[in-house]
Amino acid sequence: xTEEKTIRVDPVTRLEGHGSLTLKLGTDGKVKDVQFNVxxxxxxxxxxxxxxxxxxxxxxxxxxxxxxxxxxxxSVKAVEAAWxxxxxxxxxxxxxxxxEAKQLSSHAIHxxxxxAPDFVFGPFADPSVRNVAAVLKYLPDVAVQAIKLMEFGQxxxxxxGAKAIHPTTAIPxxxxxSMSEEDRDLWxxxxxxxxENIHKTVDLxxxxxxxxxxxxxxxxxxxxxxIGLANKGVLDIYEGTARVMDPDGKIVADFEAKDYRKYYGxxxxxxxxxxxxxxKPAGYPEGIWRANTLARCxxxxxxxxxxxxxxxxxxxxxxxxxxxxxxxxHYARIVEMVQAAEWIKTLLEDPEIVSKxxxxxxxxxxxxxxxxxxxxxxxxxxxNYTSDEKxxxxxANLIVATNNNIAGIEKSLMVAAKQVFEEKAHESLKLPDxxxxx
Amino acid sequence: MGxxxxxxxxxxxLVDIHLHLAEVLPALEIKYWQAVADYKLHHLESYPDKxxxxxxxxxxxxxxxxxxxxKVMRAKCQTLIAFGSCSCFGGIPGLANFSDIEECYDVKFRxxxxxxxxxxxxxxxxxxxxxxxxxxxxxxxxxxxxGCPPTSKLILTAVSKLxxxxxxxxxxxxxxxYCNREKKETPIEKILRPYQGIADPDRCLLEQGYICxxxxxxxxxxxxxxxxxxxxxxxxxxxxxxxxxxxxxxxGMLGTYAPLPPxxxxxxxxDPLGLFYRFDYxxxxxGEIRIKREEVKHQ
Numbered sequence: 001x002t003e004e005k006t007i008r009v010d011p012v013t014r015l016e017g018h019g020s021l022t023l024k025l026g027t028d029g030k031v032k033d034v035q036f037n038v039x040x041x042x043x044x045x046x047x048x049x050x051x052x053x054x055x056x057x058x059x060x061x062x063x064x065x066x067x068x069x070x071x072x073x074x075s076v077k078a079v080e081a082a083w084x085x086x087x088x089x090x091x092x093x094x095x096x097x098x099x100e101a102k103q104l105s106s107h108a109i110h111x112x113x114x115x116a117p118d119f120v121f122g123p124f125a126d127p128s129v130r131n132v133a134a135v136l137k138y139l140p141d142v143a144v145q146a147i148k149l150m151e152f153g154q155x156x157x158x159x160x161g162a163k164a165i166h167p168t169t170a171i172p173x174x175x176x177x178s179m180s181e182e183d184r185d186l187w188x189x190x191x192x193x194x195x196e197n198i199h200k201t202v203d204l205x206x207x208x209x210x211x212x213x214x215x216x217x218x219x220x221x222x223x224x225x226x227i228g229l230a231n232k233g234v235l236d237i238y239e240g241t242a243r244v245m246d247p248d249g250k251i252v253a254d255f256e257a258k259d260y261r262k263y264y265g266x267x268x269x270x271x272x273x274x275x276x277x278x279x280k281p282a283g284y285p286e287g288i289w290r291a292n293t294l295a296r297c298x299x300x301x302x303x304x305x306x307x308x309x310x311x312x313x314x315x316x317x318x319x320x321x322x323x324x325x326x327x328x329x330h331y332a333r334i335v336e337m338v339q340a341a342e343w344i345k346t347l348l349e350d351p352e353i354v355s356k357x358x359x360x361x362x363x364x365x366x367x368x369x370x371x372x373x374x375x376x377x378x379x380x381x382x383x384n385y386t387s388d389e390k391x392x393x394x395x396a397n398l399i400v401a402t403n404n405n406i407a408g409i410e411k412s413l414m415v416a417a418k419q420v421f422e423e424k425a426h427e428s429l430k431l432p433d434x435x436x437x438x
Numbered sequence: 439m440g441x442x443x444x445x446x447x448x449x450x451x452l453v454d455i456h457l458h459l460a461e462v463l464p465a466l467e468i469k470y471w472q473a474v475a476d477y478k479l480h481h482l483e484s485y486p487d488k489x490x491x492x493x494x495x496x497x498x499x500x501x502x503x504x505x506x507x508x509k510v511m512r513a514k515c516q517t518l519i520a521f522g523s524c525s526c527f528g529g530i531p532g533l534a535n536f537s538d539i540e541e542c543y544d545v546k547f548r549x550x551x552x553x554x555x556x557x558x559x560x561x562x563x564x565x566x567x568x569x570x571x572x573x574x575x576x577x578x579x580x581x582x583x584x585g586c587p588p589t590s591k592l593i594l595t596a597v598s599k600l601x602x603x604x605x606x607x608x609x610x611x612x613x614x615x616y617c618n619r620e621k622k623e624t625p626i627e628k629i630l631r632p633y634q635g636i637a638d639p640d641r642c643l644l645e646q647g648y649i650c651x652x653x654x655x656x657x658x659x660x661x662x663x664x665x666x667x668x669x670x671x672x673x674x675x676x677x678x679x680x681x682x683x684x685x686x687x688x689x690g691m692l693g694t695y696a697p698l699p700p701x702x703x704x705x706x707x708x709d710p711l712g713l714f715y716r717f718d719y720x721x722x723x724x725g726e727i728r729i730k731r732e733e734v735k736h737q
């Protein structure tokens with residue numbers, strides 16, 4: 001018999017946002033409790049109240065500086081839904097260009113800067129080397145291809161959105177700025193190098209997955225529900241319906257944004273300021289769902305673009321559908337990067353992308369409620385606003401990407417904790433030699 | 439680098455110096471940076487005082503942990519930088535000071551479209567202060583780098599100067615200095631909301647009636663929004679001296695451009711607090727009064 005023990009990891013590192021872990025081990029050495037403590041909140045839902053509706057897309061992006069574009073766009077979609085406005089087609093294309101560019105740069109920063117150090121230096125390397133600065137030092141070629149992908153995405157957003165972080169050009173009724181032909185030509189010129197870096201990334205990701213296949217297929221494999229946006233069954237990050245898949249792989253719901261309250265449950269945990277979102281018809285905790293890359297790849301029948309679809313098929317051959325492999329999130333991230341890259345090329349080649357018809361001249365506020373739904377890199381994102389007849393925001397409900405994952409993260413942490421502390425499963429894992437030895 | 443309650447956009451802006459990362463990152467010995475390296479809080483706490491040359495603090499500090507981290511950073515760093523507008527002025531999260539914290543809890547945990555009857559979480563969590571107080575009310579900073587976020591160019595300039603041991607000298611101009619639009623010095627006849635009509639791309643947005651606070655805002659952004667058709671909302675705060683009252687200046691500016699009867703301005707400017715004080719309510723004179731009121735109320 002040993003004493004009860006509490007392990008605290010504070011803060012959780014190499015992610016975006018604030019969190020700690022609290023793990024309790026009983027006297028018998030069994031894992032009694034695992035908590036993922038998200039330890040800050042800023043009350044956006046409250047201080048959006050009382051603002052003019054059109055200011056919401058300029059305030060809400062500050063929820064997340066890594067994924068401000070999805071917030072900017074979910075917000076403007078919610079306002080347009082409340083006021084019953086349809087923006088011009090070219091404006092929608094510019095918005096899609098922005099969100100695909102964000103998907104590209106965010107997935108690149110996640111894969112290369114946050115996740116890769118574990119795989120490059122091995123999970124047991126010293127903190128002084130297990131980080132992106134060391135990737136730059138030891139693998140400069142890999143780092144340069146990563147930086148160039150991030151640069152492509154971020155700078156393209158700046159062209160369309162005025163700022164790469166917290167963009168300002170989407171407004172109820174369209175976009176405040178069209179794309180010039182010079183800018184379009186400049187970006188088209190950069191596409192071949194970007195695609196080349198995407199191909200290199202895919203090759204690297206496949207190597208990582210193959211090298212770490214024992215980890216991918218054995219650690220923290222956690223069956224849950226999944227939610228993701230799909231457009232007639234095809235993976236989409238800007239428009240479509242929300243699809244829910246149960247742990248057996250059956251699609252159990254496919255609904256419009258406006259109907260979300262029937263399907264979204266929100267549980268207030270006692271130990272996290274970020275709430276737990278779940279599939280309401282199944283109840284909590286049975287209905288815990290996960291969002292983000294793997295969830296989208298699980299719920300979608302196929303990808304929207306050819307190379308991405310081929311990559312999805314290859315992934316499914318390895319991990320199946322649904323995949324409950326927490327580590328397969330990285331693989332799915334790469335599949336989605338390919339789709340984002342292909343979408344960007346298609347949009348830039350579309351003559352309408354330089355149309356000057358990007359904003360309605362006549363926009364009138366009205367009383368009503370609107371829901372805006374898009375995919376952020378880390379999962380489905382929902383803004384729900386109520387407007388009064390003067391166009392002032394009277395009520396906001398925000399269900400952001402990570403909230404959809406908090407309960408799922410905790411569930412997979414419990415699986416992993418049992419594997420490590422009870423079964424010592426990590427000792428028998430086959431790990432490759434680190435790519436770089438330090 | 440320490441991160442309080444923030445969106446991590448300042449961090450992203452630092453990453454967006456792109457290939458310059460190859461020069462900057464290897465020149466740093468990282469001691470604590472939760473987004474990048476696996477050092478924990480106890481590592482940071484264990485370093486000798488003033489043993490770190492430069493620290494950046496992103497975000498505002500409202501939780502007990504945020505405030506603790508801010509104070510630890512101050513103790514360990516020789517030069518501490520308020521990194522971004524949240525850290526300098528409270529930023530957009532400072533707008534939460536418009537409401538009592540219980541009203542904030544109501545919407546977040548107790549009653550909303552998908553929430554009913556929840557309780558405020560408290561287990562293994564830091565407490566949240568009743569009001570957002572500016573970071574400089576807890577510690578002193580040597581340098582303020584405002585912006586929401588500070589541009590990558592500004593960050594690169596600052597970091598390069600620090601690495602070279604040289605002072606950071608920044609141009610004092612407002613946003614108008616960088617705006618390509620023409621001013622004709624004509625008064626505003628009617629105030630417009632930003633979605634109304636189609637703006638003339640070549641004329642000053644404010645003179646067309648769209649409220650733009652660029653003339654009262656530090657132009658370290660180099661006019662990125664106004665040159666793409668979006669009005670300035672003041673995210674870099676006031677030009678030096680940096681703690682002057684940005685909101686009051688912005689309102690004064692509107693008064694000069696819009697010689698309208700006060701009743702008309704009152705009717706047409708829908709949300710003066712949320713517009714003129716968007717990024718710096720917590721450090722404004724009005725905001726200071728509110729902070730005192732909330733503190734007394736929750737004593």
